[in-house]
Amino acid sequence: MFSPVIIIGAGAAGLMCAISAAEQGKQVLVLDHANKAGKKILISGGGRCNFTNLYTEPANYLSTNPHFCKSALKRYTQWDFIAEVDNAGLPWTEKKLGQLFSDNKSEAILNMLLDRCTKLGVTIQLNCSIQSVEKSGDTFSINSTLENYQSSALVIATGAMSFPTMGASDFGLRIAQQFGLKITATRPGLVPFTFDGPDKQRFEGLAGVSIDAGIECNGQRFLENILFTHKGLSGPAVLQISSYWQPGDKVDVCCLPEIDLFTALKTHQQSSPNKQLQTILQQYFPQQVVNCFCHEIDTQRPLQTYKHSELEQVANQFQHWQFIPSGTEGYKKAEVTLGGVDTDDISSKTFEAKNVKGLYFIGEVLDVTGQLGGFNFQWAWASGWCCGRALSIA
Ligand SMILES: Cc1cc2nc3c(=O)[nH]c(=O)nc-3n(C[C@H](O)[C@H](O)[C@H](O)COP(=O)(O)OP(=O)(O)OC[C@H]3O[C@@H](n4cnc5c(N)ncnc54)[C@H](O)[C@@H]3O)c2cc1C
Structure with a gap:
């Protein structure tokens, strides 16, 4: 024909x-x-x-x-x-x-x-x-x-x-x-990231949680949601940045980019010195996110007992989080x-x-x-x- x-x-x-x-x-x-x-x-x-x-x-x-x-x-x-x-x-x-x-x-x-x-x-x-x-x-x-x-x-x-x-x-x-x-x-492209090893163990408990974030890689930055999954990270901001990512590249994440968390924690320290750090952090993030991101930090002390350098370190856990994806979910999910x-x-x-x-x-x-x-x-x-x-x- x-x-x-x-x-x-x-x-x-x-x-x-x-x-x-x-x-x-x-x-x-x-x-x-x-x-x-x-x-x-x-x-x-x-x-x-x-x-x-x-x-x-x-x-x-x-x-x-x-x-x-x-x-x-x-x-x-x-x-x-x-x-x-x-x-x-x-x-x-x-x-x-x-x-x-x-x-x-x-x-x-x-x-x-x-x-x-x-x-x-x-x-x-x-x-x-x-x-x-x-x-x-x-x-x-x-x-x-x-x-x-x-x-x-x-x-x-x-x-x-x-x-x-x-x-x-x-x-x-x-x-x-x-x-x-x-x-x-x-x-x-436009594909979820995967984690393996310690990152997978650390973050898989957050599956289903989404957070507003700024995400950066190779000079590109997107402001949208990130979503934790059983395999790694997804959500619009992650899909966007995945197209600019090459294996081995580091990804920078700033959770809640609209606030300066270090400044906010110092302000809380002044106004509520006896409150526990974790109580304040839970005003910004779900409890399981706080536990996961601060897994090496004692967050149960009253705010007044923290030095500024310690509060900065806490803020950095959320706002200067860096990770290297183990890969992506591939063409199946791209x-x-x-x-x-x-x-x-x-x-x-x-x-x-x-x-x-x-x-x-x-x-x-x-x-x-x-x-x-x-x-x-x-x-x-x-x-x-x-x-x-x-x-x-x-
Ligand atoms: C889950 C998902 C959601 C998406 N959502 C959006 C969205 O909301 N907005 C947006 O802009 N983009 C979205 N996209 C991307 C968008 O769908 C594609 O970029 C777009 O469909 C590409 O159009 P295309 O015609 O080039 O290819 P396709 O739409 O993929 O069409 C190709 C066609 O060729 C046929 N074909 C393939 N191989 C052969 C073959 N060997 N012989 C005969 N026929 C063949 C296929 O059956 C298909 O019908 C999404 C993609 C996915 C996977």
Whole structure:
């Protein structure tokens, strides 16, 4: 079967690309090996799809070439996707930090995209496993378990390795390599940290506890919650910093960054000299956190018996806490894959491979990764839309 445009991957980027190309009159076929389109959209944002971010900027993306994402983000902005959502009559809410969530389930966003595909005559073929892709002259042959397809343009929108239970695979990277494109090193991003040895023993009793924190690594800093887990640390601040972390790097945490704990303890010492240190600390942190962070310090004496240097040491336990994660929970729990198809080999305007006419890469398979907060979907929409427009004039 021949279709002028074939898109492999019916996720966020692939569906948006199909809509954009079909709007310009292109006949589009989308192939996906999963039994349902857009599975990651369905599970995203805790089931409410954080579909974009009001403050999307190129600075919210990690890439070997930080300039690559600029053109697409400028041509298809957060406001364009918000207009799509508004036109579909779907209500949304800004939760925090510009993060826009669907008021209805994530399915509403997916259905909006699928409805547009249906109205524009896009064909979506699910349960289609691709066995090989070849190019002969100007034609791509896609051999699948269902049938052999041919196209003059082939778009790879298969995402990457994060969350394999949702259909993620390294297929796109393998196709890139097959056609001679470079791959930048890949690793899990937006992923919880793990502890082992004494750290694991020390912190596992805190599983389920979350604290406001400032977290820093390699010159990046995020202010949000951290969440202790049975395996280590998670929560938005940890997911954010994990994308900037490399094995062996130290992470700095300041619990309750909005207060200066040392100054606060000195003030309490003046006003309540007979109160036990632990009673005061429990005004700021749950008791099990106090016990864990001060495990080598006697916190049961009256405040007046502590020297300032001792109070400073106590404050530092919470506000200058440093640890080296033993690792991360890996692709199984990572929201994204860092690295991917090297953007040097791709046009930032059309998303076509510079040396392979008719072959395009969009979305997460590329070496462009957003921070937490709706930036990854915005990249999928923007790269998908721009590629779709380019296909219509190719
Ligand atoms: C738990 C979780 C929550 C998330 N929440 C958010 C959020 O709220 N906001 C946000 O911005 N980002 C979020 N993300 C990230 C976001 O989902 C991805 O960045 C985005 O889906 C990438 O879009 P994509 O189209 O490039 O890839 P995907 O959405 O992964 O789509 C790829 C498609 O290709 C198909 N495919 C893969 N391999 C093959 C193959 N070999 N043959 C055929 N088909 C194949 C897959 O089945 C899939 O349908 C979340 C991710 C996870 C895992």
